Amino acid sequence: MFFLKKAENWFVWIFFPLALLLPLFLEQNEFYVNKLTSVVIFAMFVMSLDYLVGRCGMITLGHSMFYGLGGYLFIMIAPEYEAVNFWVYTFYICVIAALIALVVGVIVLRTSGIYMIMITLAIAQMCFYFFSDSVEFGGNDGLFIFTKPDTSLFGLSFFNLDDPMHFYYFCLLSLFNCLVFWKVVTGSRFGRIMEAVKDNPARTTALGYNVFLFRLISYCMASALAAYAGYLFALQYGYVNPSMMSWQTSGTALVMSILGGMGSLYGAILGTVVYEGLHYTFEHLTQHWLLLMGSMIIAMVMLFKSGLAGVIDNLVERRK
Amino acid sequence: MDFAIFLVQLLNGLQYGLLLFLIASGLTLVFGVMGILNLAHGSMYMVGAYLVWYFFQLTDQFLLSALISAALALGLGVLIEKTLIHRLYKRNHLDQVLLTIGMIFVFNALQSILWGDDPLGVPVPELLSGSIHLTELVEYPVYRLFVAALCLLLAGALYLVINRTRIGMLIRAGESNREMVECLGVNINQLYTLVFGAGVMLAALAGVVAAPMISIVPGMGEHVLITCFVVVVIGGMGSIKGAFVAALLVGVVDTFASVLVPGVSSMIVYILMAVILLIKPEGLFSSQK
Amino acid sequence: MSESPLSQSPSQLSQANLAEADDTSEAHAISEAHAASEAHARSESTVVLETEGLCKYWGGVKALDNMSLRFHERSLHGIVGPNGAGKSTLLNMLCGTYKPTAGRIIHNGDCINDIRPYDFARRGIGRGFQKTNIYPQVTCLENCCIAAQRRVGGSFNIFLPKNSSQLLEEMADQALAQVGLESRRDEIASHISYGEQRQLEIAMVLATAPSVLLLDEPMAGMGHEESQLIIELLKTLKKDYCIVLVEHDMDAVFELSDQLTVMVNGQHLITGSVEEVRDNSKVKEAYLGQGDEVI
Known part of the structure; x- marks a missing residue:
């Protein structure tokens, strides 16, 4: 019921079953399962950015700050040698990230357009240097997570974080939930006004809506989910490091999101998968995969105006 | 801190600021006149440094290598504008971001293919290799003074071009109202090509003159790019005057911060920017309304 | 000018x-009465x-x-x-x-x-703009729904589906009817004529009551x-x-x-x-x- 557009429907029905089956063929190889997991996690991050940029019109180059914070927050608030409850800490991290986003948002959302790109970048860089310069947080090398949280809920343990397969399926479920969540948000009354704010802020103000508040709430939600993705990433590899917050992470996510088709939400998954797939392929072809990747991106901008989702939309609509 | 050290730091800061201005002026020009956000601008700085290293290996002449590099950079800028940027004027900032990130990838890859990933260095030209005494004990390298003087000279030239020529008039019109320049219609394509080429050349030139003072390493472009963004934003996007003031400010603040408060020195520039944007969300000398 | x-x-x-020229006295009387009232x-x-x-x-x-x-x-x-x-x-x-x-x-x-x-x-206090200021990518009805939603509430509810309210749709329809745009209800706003867009803008303001x-x-x-x-x-x-x-x-x-x-x-x-x-x-x-x- 959420996936109204035909192309979207197709994608969901092809991608998720495929993603469910894929690890069965890869069971011997933990490396590939881990790789898939990190792609799925990153797709969640990209999706939150996609919502922010594509659905709210707030272009940020500092979103990686929250991705990184997701990991660092866990290290900061969780005791080092004691397994804490996964769900409780998920909640904590999302709430704290949203609160940080609230403060940052009040500053950042005073600006728009190119200034917003810049100031988000500056704040993320500040955060990046704070962690990469601090001895306490391991500087450039980051920190290890010694004790992974315990995932039991009401005394029942559904899955084990140390098992790559369990973790993969959990992340896949999270990704699906994220997609549904964002679809619900964009299809809600809140989403209607957010869309209006994006298309025409002046008109929306004149109709009596507090544009700033709508933007702020969206910013907080997207930041909380970015932090959630970062938290999962940190748990997967058992460490955090400042490169998670580097501007390159934001840049890459933005590229994936645009590649997939800005604002289409499912395009975030598509963009991440395609980008990572190309990355992997090129990396195996040549040591200079950046050259191929860069040329690919340039060709992409020149040829398609609305990303891969736009291409698929066109194909599907034409078949109809 | 005694006076001599203070003076040295101040000179360092100003010289760094002037170098930043050289790079940032191209960035802000391209944005002001064409509305293009060029993330690959830092790569041009890197290209300049690598080119001068390469030609210095071949010719052993710094001045000659510098001139060749600058000319090549101009050509490169024109080529990029004609083939890629040209088609992006009507598209949104996001597409520009995507394209220029793609260009960063390509330039980084080419650098790695052509010149490898090891740090490289260019010796200071013989003529400028000495030092002068500021006080009995404190010396200051002549080359750094030369760089500062050269940057000032270029800034002056830029000022003259912008304020005294017809092209400059169009650029100024672009600073205050980009749509209006589009309405003027006269040779707008040539103006765009020229401005973009000049911007690339200025960034490359900064790389060229910086080459003897730094180690030439992969990724040097990205670092300087972010700092230049800070400069351009503090100054006000599109404002050359703003970029000049902001570059000096950033240069001096950054240099002193690394002496006085080493712990947070890498953050200080961003804090400066956040504070200034809080007070003036459009930058110090914003001209775009 | x-x-x-x-x-x-x-x-x-x-x-x-x-009229004034033809029948001055009567016209005067009428206009006087009119002015007085x-x-x-x-x-x-x-x-x-x-x-x-x-x-x-x-x-x-x-x-x-x-x-x-x-x-x-x-x-x-x-x-x-x-x-x-x-x-x-x-x-x-x-x-x-x-x-x-x-x-x-x-x-x-x-x-x-x-x-x-x-x-x-x-x-x-509702306003119309000098340049047409609507949401061009959505239908006329949706334009009015955006405007009317403030009266219905729930604009900060991220879980409430936007098309769940009969009342909201009625308000939007009513606003469209007030300006005579019922027939354009489901058309994309950018596809209707310029004059109709101006009417739509008035409808949007009316929808805010x-x-x-x-x-x-x-x-x-x-x-x-x-x-x-x-x-x-x-x-x-x-x-x-x-x-x-x-x-x-x-x-x-x-x-x-x-x-x-x-x-x-x-x-x-x-x-x-x-x-x-x-x-x-x-x-x-x-x-x-x-x-x-x-x-």
Whole structure:
């Protein structure tokens, strides 16, 4: 019921079953399962950015700050040698990230357009240097997570974080939930006004809506989910490091999101998968995969105006 | 801190600021006149440094290598504008971001293919290799003074071009109202090509003159790019005057911060920017309304 | 504005003049009675929106100087003046886009100088823009739903599906019906004609259930027939709303206005009935040019 557009429907029905089956063929190889997991996690991050940029019109180059914070927050608030409850800490991290986003948002959302790109970048860089310069947080090398949280809920343990397969399926479920969540948000009354704010802020103000508040709430939600993705990433590899917050992470996510088709939400998954797939392929072809990747991106901008989702939309609509 | 050290730091800061201005002026020009956000601008700085290293290996002449590099950079800028940027004027900032990130990838890859990933260095030209005494004990390298003087000279030239020529008039019109320049219609394509080429050349030139003072390493472009963004934003996007003031400010603040408060020195520039944007969300000398 | 607007003689006005010439006494009697009843009505009808010594300076430039006006309920207040007279500045201040440099804006007895721009709409001050300002990518119905949703509430509910409310849709439909756009209900806003887009914009403002309508040149760039549609629409609307109309089309303003204000260079020139303004020598001199051609 959420996936109204035909192309979207197709994608969901092809991608998720495929993603469910894929690890069965890869069971011997933990490396590939881990790789898939990190792609799925990153797709969640990209999706939150996609919502922010594509659905709210707030272009940020500092979103990686929250991705990184997701990991660092866990290290900061969780005791080092004691397994804490996964769900409780998920909640904590999302709430704290949203609160940080609230403060940052009040500053950042005073600006728009190119200034917003810049100031988000500056704040993320500040955060990046704070962690990469601090001895306490391991500087450039980051920190290890010694004790992974315990995932039991009401005394029942559904899955084990140390098992790559369990973790993969959990992340896949999270990704699906994220997609549904964002679809619900964009299809809600809140989403209607957010869309209006994006298309025409002046008109929306004149109709009596507090544009700033709508933007702020969206910013907080997207930041909380970015932090959630970062938290999962940190748990997967058992460490955090400042490169998670580097501007390159934001840049890459933005590229994936645009590649997939800005604002289409499912395009975030598509963009991440395609980008990572190309990355992997090129990396195996040549040591200079950046050259191929860069040329690919340039060709992409020149040829398609609305990303891969736009291409698929066109194909599907034409078949109809 | 005694006076001599203070003076040295101040000179360092100003010289760094002037170098930043050289790079940032191209960035802000391209944005002001064409509305293009060029993330690959830092790569041009890197290209300049690598080119001068390469030609210095071949010719052993710094001045000659510098001139060749600058000319090549101009050509490169024109080529990029004609083939890629040209088609992006009507598209949104996001597409520009995507394209220029793609260009960063390509330039980084080419650098790695052509010149490898090891740090490289260019010796200071013989003529400028000495030092002068500021006080009995404190010396200051002549080359750094030369760089500062050269940057000032270029800034002056830029000022003259912008304020005294017809092209400059169009650029100024672009600073205050980009749509209006589009309405003027006269040779707008040539103006765009020229401005973009000049911007690339200025960034490359900064790389060229910086080459003897730094180690030439992969990724040097990205670092300087972010700092230049800070400069351009503090100054006000599109404002050359703003970029000049902001570059000096950033240069001096950054240099002193690394002496006085080493712990947070890498953050200080961003804090400066956040504070200034809080007070003036459009930058110090914003001209775009 | 090289030509006098009055020289493009409006049909209504010339007819009135003819009547006067033919049967002076009767026409006088009628107009006197009319004026009396109007004056009576005005004194009784309440003032909804009021400005007191309103000023706006941009740097040293006085865009608007010492403007004191009263806008009455169930009437249309026209504002005319040459380009740069400060009409749009006035309108922008009445809806909170600009903050006044000095003076007060009073709505239903409260000074509303310092409330947030979006609170103007919440208090029932709705505005239309000079350039068409709609949401072009969604349907006409959706445009009105966006406007009406503030009354229904739930705009901060991220889980409430947007199409769940029958009431909301009815409100939007009603607003569309008020401007006669029912047939365009499900069309994408950018696909309907320019005139219809202006109508849609009025519908959106109506969907917010305003008490005051601020309209900035709703007939600009329209053909004669389209303008006529808007004029008829405003005639109906002014029975229920307080309308402040900034408009260049003199025929329309003279036809519609219960009260008329003339502004020149940010200054208030005169406020009065259409007849008072038309016969005022200062107006002829400053704005209307060679008015004697008509009279």
